[in-house]
Amino acid sequence: MPPCLELIEVGKTYATREGPLTALDPTSFEILEGEFASLVGPSGCGKSTLLYMIAGLEPPSSGTIYLDGRRVLRPGRERGMVFQEYTLFPWLTVEENIRFSRRLSANRNEGDLPFDADYSGHLIEIMGLAKFSRAYPRELSGGMKQRVAIARALLNRPRLLLMDEPFGALDAQTREEMQELMRLLSQRERATILFVTHDIEESLFLSDRILVLSAHPGRIVREVSVDFPKERDLDLKLATDFLSMKRDLLHLLRSNIKPAFDPALLRSKLSTVTPLTS
Amino acid sequence: MMPERNAFAMGGALLSRFLARSRTAFGTTASRSPASETRCPDAMPAWRAIFELRRPIPRRIRLLSAWLGFGAFLLVWSIASHYFALKGDGILFPSPARVIGAAADYAGYGPRTEQRIAAARESAALAGATLHQSEAEIRAAARADLGTLWLDVKSSFLRVTVAFLLAAALGIPAGILMGSFRIFESLLQPLTEFIRYVPVPALVPVLMLFFGIGETSKVMLIFAGTFFQLALMVAGEIRRVPIDLLQVCATLGGTRLEAIRRVLLPAALPGIFDTLRICNGWAWTWVIVAEIVAADSGLGFRIVKYQRFLQTDKIFLYLIVLGLIGLLLDYFFRQVNRTFFHWTDTTKR
Numbered sequence: 001m002p003p004c005l006e007l008i009e010v011g012k013t014y015a016t017r018e019g020p021l022t023a024l025d026p027t028s029f030e031i032l033e034g035e036f037a038s039l040v041g042p043s044g045c046g047k048s049t050l051l052y053m054i055a056g057l058e059p060p061s062s063g064t065i066y067l068d069g070r071r072v073l074r075p076g077r078e079r080g081m082v083f084q085e086y087t088l089f090p091w092l093t094v095e096e097n098i099r100f101s102r103r104l105s106a107n108r109n110e111g112d113l114p115f116d117a118d119y120s121g122h123l124i125e126i127m128g129l130a131k132f133s134r135a136y137p138r139e140l141s142g143g144m145k146q147r148v149a150i151a152r153a154l155l156n157r158p159r160l161l162l163m164d165e166p167f168g169a170l171d172a173q174t175r176e177e178m179q180e181l182m183r184l185l186s187q188r189e190r191a192t193i194l195f196v197t198h199d200i201e202e203s204l205f206l207s208d209r210i211l212v213l214s215a216h217p218g219r220i221v222r223e224v225s226v227d228f229p230k231e232r233d234l235d236l237k238l239a240t241d242f243l244s245m246k247r248d249l250l251h252l253l254r255s256n257i258k259p260a261f262d263p264a265l266l267r268s269k270l271s272t273v274t275p276l277t278s
Numbered sequence: 279m280m281p282e283r284n285a286f287a288m289g290g291a292l293l294s295r296f297l298a299r300s301r302t303a304f305g306t307t308a309s310r311s312p313a314s315e316t317r318c319p320d321a322m323p324a325w326r327a328i329f330e331l332r333r334p335i336p337r338r339i340r341l342l343s344a345w346l347g348f349g350a351f352l353l354v355w356s357i358a359s360h361y362f363a364l365k366g367d368g369i370l371f372p373s374p375a376r377v378i379g380a381a382a383d384y385a386g387y388g389p390r391t392e393q394r395i396a397a398a399r400e401s402a403a404l405a406g407a408t409l410h411q412s413e414a415e416i417r418a419a420a421r422a423d424l425g426t427l428w429l430d431v432k433s434s435f436l437r438v439t440v441a442f443l444l445a446a447a448l449g450i451p452a453g454i455l456m457g458s459f460r461i462f463e464s465l466l467q468p469l470t471e472f473i474r475y476v477p478v479p480a481l482v483p484v485l486m487l488f489f490g491i492g493e494t495s496k497v498m499l500i501f502a503g504t505f506f507q508l509a510l511m512v513a514g515e516i517r518r519v520p521i522d523l524l525q526v527c528a529t530l531g532g533t534r535l536e537a538i539r540r541v542l543l544p545a546a547l548p549g550i551f552d553t554l555r556i557c558n559g560w561a562w563t564w565v566i567v568a569e570i571v572a573a574d575s576g577l578g579f580r581i582v583k584y585q586r587f588l589q590t591d592k593i594f595l596y597l598i599v600l601g602l603i604g605l606l607l608d609y610f611f612r613q614v615n616r617t618f619f620h621w622t623d624t625t626k627r
Contacts, residue, residue, distance in 0.1 A: 057525050077531025087522045091544045091621045103540060106531035136621045149526075156530055 003030040004192045005054065005160055010063035012049050022217035023049050026063055029211060029220065031160065031194055036186045038195045038203035038210045040249070042257050046218030047196045048084075051164050054194065055081050067159060077106055080153030084165040086145045088137040088152075094144075095133040098123060098151045123151040126185070143174035147181070154189060163195045167202070176234055179205055183232050200249045205237055212249065214256035222252060372591035377598070380591035384424040386417035394420075423592075426580065431599065433575040434565050437493065441500030442561045446554060449505045453512025457546075458538055463513070470506050478503040478564060482571050496568035503564035508557045515549035516542055548619035555611035562604060 011026040024046035031037050039047040052058040054065055056075040065072040067079065088097050099120050124133055127147040137145060146166055153161055167175045183206055186193050197203050203210050210224040224245070228236060236242055328335050352374055362371035372380070382388035395416050411419075455462040456470075481502055489495035519542055527537045569578025577596055584592045 055525075055529055057528065075525070075528035075531075077529075079529060081526070081529040083522055083526065085520075085522055087520075087526045089523060089526075089541065089545070091547075091619070100527075100540075101530040104527075104530060104532045104536050106533070138621065152526075152530070162529075 002033055004033045004035075004068065005031040005194070006066040006069075007050075007054070008064050008066070010050070010053060010060045010065055012046060012053065012058075013061040025217045025219040027218075027220055028063075029223075031192060033192055034190055036183075036193045036195065036206055036208045038197060038207040039213060040197060040200055040203045040210055040253070041213030041218065042215045042253060043198060044218075045213040045215040047198075047213050048164050050213075050218070051081075051162050051194065051196050054160075055079055055162050057081075077101065077104075077156050078159040079162060080156050080158030080160070081162040082146070082149050082153050082164065082166045084168050086137070086142065086149070086169070088140075088145055088148055090137050093134050093136055094129055094140070094148050095120070095124065097137070097148050098129075098155055100152060101156045120151075120155055123154055126188070127151050127181075141174070142170050143178055146170065146178060150182075150185070154185075154191065159192065161191050161193045163193060165197050166195075168197075175202075180232075180234055182206060187230060200246055200253065201237060204242060204246055204249070205232060205234075210249070212252060214253075216258075221256060224249065369588050370590060372594055376591045377594045380589075380595050383420050384427065384595075386421040388420065391417060391420040427596075427599065429575055430577045430580045430596075431603070433573075434562075434569065434577045435603075437496050437568070437576065438500060438558070438561045438565045441497040441565075442504060442554075442558055444497070445501050445505040445508050445557065445561075449508035449557075450512050450550060452509040453514075453550075454516055454538065454542070456509065456513035457516025458542060467510070467513070470510055474506040474510065479567055482567070486572065491572040496565070496573065499568045500561050500564040503567075504557045504561050507560065508553060511553040511556070512546075512550050515546040515553060518549060519545040548615060548622050551611065551615050551619070555608060555615075558607055558611065559604060562600070562607075566600070 007030070008028050009026040010024070010028070011022070012024040014021045014023055027050070039050060041047045049058065053060045054072065056072050056079065072079070089100065092100065124130055127150070129144065129147060129151070132140065132144065137148070140148070150163075150166070167178050170178060179202060182193075182195075185191065186206075195203065195206055204226060207226050210226060211220050212222040212224065213219065214221045226245070228242070322330075327333065328339060355374055359368070359371045359373035359376075362368055363373070379389045383390045395413050398411055398413075398416060452466065456466050457463070478499065481499060485495045485498050485502070489498055523541050523545060524537050527541045532540065565576070566578035566581075569576035570582050573579035577600055581593050581596050584590070584596070
């Protein structure tokens, strides 16, 4: 399959008062068409920065990004994005939010886009939003808000869907529900997806391929192919090989994180303090 | 949808727990049974619940305290007017009753009108002739004051509205520019901040030199008093729109102009409308300043005129009218806001 997205030596350096700070070491990778890829890493590893650069919302300090062989310089409708925060337009109903891109001139008069009402109706239905199409965002739960945001991005039929920890703010049950939905969606809508998360389990469940990043500065430390069957359900998370992969990746991540405290030191300090419960 | 139902159930449980707590907290001692006492041993007495930080209070107590505030105000007013009356300066500080009397005069049935009628009757009886001026004529003359009041309200309202619309027509675009583009922010904002701190009354002399003492100078004064504030506040509202919304628009293919028109403007509109409400209030302050300086009609002009004739009861009446106009306009703006921007999360404002 041809690469949909191609990154060549893409790095990010911020100018600070103490001098330049490298957030992301020059990084190269490809995302294939129809692939579900995840960027996993601890906070501060530059995975979100990487995503924002691919979206064109932030310029890279070095290197180039190509989408279908064309250089990425600015945001564009062929790269849809779902953000971590709830980013629905509060003055629009669910349906109006999903169809927002139709109001934009870039998407008008485009014969090649299946912009018929059918597709938005289809998205509303498969996202389970039919009953709420006239509701305003403030009336929705967190999970529903993110479903609307995903549908809004999908209506544009993006070549690549970028997702920046989209389920980070959701509770555990809703999160799993959304993961299952996302896996189904990626199969049915044949979307190419680049998914950023710090949750290894989530990335294992969702992805075909995982890129593991380390922090300070961010760089790819391992690339993992996830060869579970295409059709997955939540029970997969309890399978032995799933758990062993999860264990490996967790250990890999831990070995790359500088611990915030030294457990041995903490234990010895605490032993000199009278426990609260005595 | 399971999670939604869970969320609702949780919200319901929270609500009923809160209600149960507030019931004990606000229940009267008589209605509180020993059983409920054991069920909720940490119930606090009602008077303490009222003084808890930010805790809602029962509607009855809320209404009662609002009336109490007004009552206290009337009491202080009465005491002050009595004090002035004892000094022999009763004319300078009218009692509430006299202000009500002045209002009745505007309807043609106040004490001043009755006095005039009685005086006319007396002189007619002395002269042994018919009334020089019929009773109806005297009442009509008293009612003419109401016409004056109406004229004053109209001319003040017109000045405020023309200046306010002008300030909004220029200030909203200026604010949008300042809030949307950093270059316009650095170009205009420091200048605007500076001008904003020039006290508006200090502009009166130059405005009168520039525009004469006609309507233009008054409108310009109100404009100068509101435009700069309005532009800065609109810029602030635009800046308060989360950057994420702009990024969403960009990733959906929106251009810069579309981001302003389709995202920044609708997102900031409730805030901009609230800014208009506040600036309209300021415009009413400046119209009074303008009319006190030079005018031949208007609420501010009339107040100065009544000052000259020591008709303080009428001054107070005009003050009350000004307050009522302010309340009405405020209510109007709020209602419009509520009607058009029902999508805003009112709990967060």
